[in-house]
Each structure stands twice: as C-alpha cells, then as structure tokens.
Amino acid sequence: MFPLGSVLFPHMPLLLRVFEQRYLVMLERMLEEESTQFGVVLIERGQEVGGGEQRFAFGTLARIAQLGEQEGVVALVAEGEHRFEVVEWLEEAPYPTAVIRELPDLDWDESLRPLRAQAESAVRRTLALASEFSDLPWASDVELAEDPVAAAWQLAAISPIGPLDQVRLLRAASMKELLSDLLESTTAAAEAYSAPWPDG
Numbered sequence: 514m515f516p517l518g519s520v521l522f523p524h525m526p527l528l529l530r531v532f533e534q535r536y537l538v539m540l541e542r543m544l545e546e547e548s549t550q551f552g553v554v555l556i557e558r559g560q561e562v563g564g565g566e567q568r569f570a571f572g573t574l575a576r577i578a579q580l581g582e583q584e585g586v587v588a589l590v591a592e593g594e595h596r597f598e599v600v601e602w603l604e605e606a607p608y609p610t611a612v613i614r615e616l617p618d619l620d621w622d623e624s625l626r627p628l629r630a631q632a633e634s635a636v637r638r639t640l641a642l643a644s645e646f647s648d649l650p651w652a653s654d655v656e657l658a659e660d661p662v663a664a665a666w667q668l669a670a671i672s673p674i675g676p677l678d679q680v681r682l683l684r685a686a687s688m689k690e691l692l693s694d695l696l697e698s699t700t701a702a703a704e705a706y707s708a709p710w711p712d713g
Contacts, residue, residue: 514609520679524663531587539608642706643673
C-alpha cells in the first residue's frame with residue numbers, strides 16, 4: 514500500500530519519485546515476486562514521509578508500467594485500475610500493508626449520455642475558471658478517452674475539486690451516482706471561483 518496526498522482514480526496515470534526506504538523495500542519485494550500492483554489511498558491526517566499517517570479506507574490499485582532509477586531515487590509510472598476498500602490494515606513490513614476488497618466496476622448505460630455531457634461541460638468550465646487563479650495540471654480542453662467509463666473517471670480526476678469530494682466520487686456505487694456527484698461538486702467549485710471578491 515502507498516498512502517499519498519492525492520487521490521488516484523481508475524484509468525489515470527500516476528507518476529512517483531520514490532526515495533523513502535520503506536517504499537524502496539516494497540518495490541524491491543514486488544520485483545522479486547514479479548508483482549506489478551500496489552494500492553494507493555489518500556492520507557487523511559499526517560505526512561507522506563515518515564509513517565504514522567491516518568488513511569482513508571477507499572483507494573485504487575495501480576499497475577506499474579515503467580520503473581527507472583537514478584542516484585537512489587526510483588521514478589515510477591503506473592496507471593490506476595480497480596477500486597478497493599480496505600478491510601483491515603496489517604502490521605507494516607516495513608511499508609503499509611492491508612487486506613482489501615475490490616469494488617465492482619461501474620457499468621455504462623447509454624441513457625446516461627446527457628448527464629455525462631452536463632458533467633463534462635461543468636468540469637471544463639470550472640477548469641477554465643480555476644486556471645485564472647493557479648497553474649493546473651490539466652487544461653480545460655484536455656482530450657478524454659473514447660471509452661465512456663474511462664472518460665467518466667478521467668473527468669472525476671481532472672475536476673478542480675477538493676480531495677474529500679474526490680474520495681466521495683471514488684466510492685460511487687453506480688455510474689449515475691458518479692456523474693451526478695461530479696456535476697454537483699464541480700458546479701459548487703465553479704460558483705466558488707466565480708464569487709465576487711468581498712469589498713474592503
């Protein structure tokens with residue numbers, strides 16, 4: 514398990530520079546076992562470095578696509594795959610480990626296409642608004658996957674909303690719930706970005 518300060522969604526890339534000893538040990542053991550998957554969860558409290566952090570119970574399995582090393586730092590490229598729920602946190606060895614339960618994949622229904630269009634419009638509009646205040650990793654005209662399920666998760670990932678909203682999206686029990694919550698969260702974010710500055 515790899516607790517991070519951000520949420521990983523299915524169908525999204527993950528780029529990491531790994532230097533902490535416990536995670537270098539984890540990667541070494543994964544290579545020995547020819548395993549390419551590890552879990553990513555959001556840190557609820559604490560820091561990424563040093564251990565002792567509290568973590569959310571929902572996350573995403575990541576599959577390693579590329580590894581490289583330079584001067585003791587490992588550059589890792591992975592992609593989010595399946596969602597999971599932590600059933601039990603185990604003793605660290607020395608990295609975090611857990612028993613997990615995979616969550617079912619979300620099914621696409623063509624009747625959701627109008628809702629998906631609303632959500633995409635809201636996300637792109639909010640990205641354009643947010644870019645006026647800070648540099649963002651995603652442009653408002655970023656291209657999405659053709660597969661509707663992958664595209665829905667990509668919209669969830671690029672929307673400029675907070676991590677608590679992202680965890681709520683990650684827990685969605687249906688595609689309709691994911692798109693509805695995404696539309697609601699993104700619309701609220703857009704209103705915040707559009708709010709006039711207080712006088713004085």
